[in-house]
Amino acid sequence: xxxxxxxxxxxxxxxxxxxxxxxxxxxxxxxxxxxxxxxxxxxxxxxxxxxxxxxxxxxxxxxxxxxxxxxxxxxxxxxxxxxxxxxxxxxxxxxxxxxxxxxxxxxxxxxxxxxxxxxxxxxxxxxxxxxxxxxxxxxxxxxxxxxxxxxxxxxxxxxxxxxxxxxxxxxxxxxxxxxxxxxxxxxxxxxxxxxxxxxxxxxxxxxxxxxxxxxxxxxxxxxxxxxxxxxxxxxxxxxxxxx
Numbered sequence: 001x002x003x004x005x006x007x008x009x010x011x012x013x014x015x016x017x018x019x020x021x022x023x024x025x026x027x028x029x030x031x032x033x034x035x036x037x038x039x040x041x042x043x044x045x046x047x048x049x050x051x052x053x054x055x056x057x058x059x060x061x062x063x064x065x066x067x068x069x070x071x072x073x074x075x076x077x078x079x080x081x082x083x084x085x086x087x088x089x090x091x092x093x094x095x096x097x098x099x100x101x102x103x104x105x106x107x108x109x110x111x112x113x114x115x116x117x118x119x120x121x122x123x124x125x126x127x128x129x130x131x132x133x134x135x136x137x138x139x140x141x142x143x144x145x146x147x148x149x150x151x152x153x154x155x156x157x158x159x160x161x162x163x164x165x166x167x168x169x170x171x172x173x174x175x176x177x178x179x180x181x182x183x184x185x186x187x188x189x190x191x192x193x194x195x196x197x198x199x200x201x202x203x204x205x206x207x208x209x210x211x212x213x214x215x216x217x218x219x220x221x222x223x224x225x226x227x228x229x230x231x232x233x234x235x236x237x238x239x240x241x242x243x
Contacts, residue, residue, distance in 0.1 A: 001223045005030035005054075008081045012064050012121055013091030015042035017195030018142060021211035022088055022218050027055040029219070032081055036062040036073055036091070036121075064091045064117030065109070074124040083132035087125035088218060089118045090142040094158040094197050107157050114161035115168070122172060126183065135182045136226055140218060141169050143189040162189075184228070186221050190214050 009026050013019035014035030023035045023043070027050045035043040035057055043059035050057050058081075062073040077084060092114045095106040122139060129137040146155070147162030169187040176183050192198060194208045202208075 001029045001219060004086070004222060006032065007085040008032045008034065008077065008083065009086035009088065010034045010036060010077065010084055010121075010125060011088040011090055012036045012062075012117070014046075014059075015039040017197065018190075018193060018211045018214045019088075019090040020046055021215040022090065023057055024050060025212075025215040025219055026086075027057045028053045030054040031086075033057045034060055034073075034077055034081070036060050036064065038063045064121055065112035067120055070117070070120050070124060074128060078128060083134065084125045084128040085134055085137050086222065087121060087137075087139045088142065089121055089140065091117060091121075092142070092161075092197075094155060096154050097157055098154075099156050110157050110161050114158070115164045118165060119168060122168075126176075129183055130181075137183045138186065138222060139172065139183065140186045140188055140221060141165050142214070143169070143187045145189050145191045147187075147189055182226070188214065188217055188221065190217075 009031045011019050011023045011026070011033060014023040015037035016039075019035070019037070020042070023033050024046060026033045033055060035046070037043050037059070038061070040059050040061035043057070047057040047059055060073050060076055062069045064070055074084070093110055095103070095110060097103055097106040097110075099107075118141065125137075125139060129135075143165045144159075144162040146159040147164075147166045166187060169185055173185040176185060190209055190213075192202060192206055192208045193214060194203055194210055198208075
């Protein structure tokens, strides 16, 4: 991780759960971390708690489903920090919305955040790296085990968005290879994680991972040697239950 000291990492959905855990760990590793979130006050509070660490966490208000806010956030990063070296696409929403009679607005929100928001942030980060001459950057998508095998008959649209992330990760990897860039791409797929997202009954009845476990996975991926071109990491729980 030493080679990343002083460089700039962007974490989406940094206000809680996995995003907050990742932002905190990267700050402790001497990075300049930009935490993007709708609930920016939470990132600000997290930043205050990390003031004694060797890195710095910056809080920037951004709803990744709003392209104008994403563009403004990346402009702020360019103007204040020079550009992006690492992008952690973590922001996501999940609704148990029926495909046969559920809320179209909820279905659309999942697509807007989990798929389109991820894609727009990826494009902006890649363009920032290219503009700054960063050829050893890293883009990490926080995926899900559900992005490989849908486990249940509900949460179908959420699972579909995570399958899209799996496909987008491979598509991005191939695009970058074709461009002869050394920027790396990783899909990190946890099982059920104890955050604000899963329903309470899931957390009470199934084995769970902690957000810090996923942050550790991110540190491992970033710490691999530069010749490791890409990694797909899948976290399981003892019963294989996923969200």
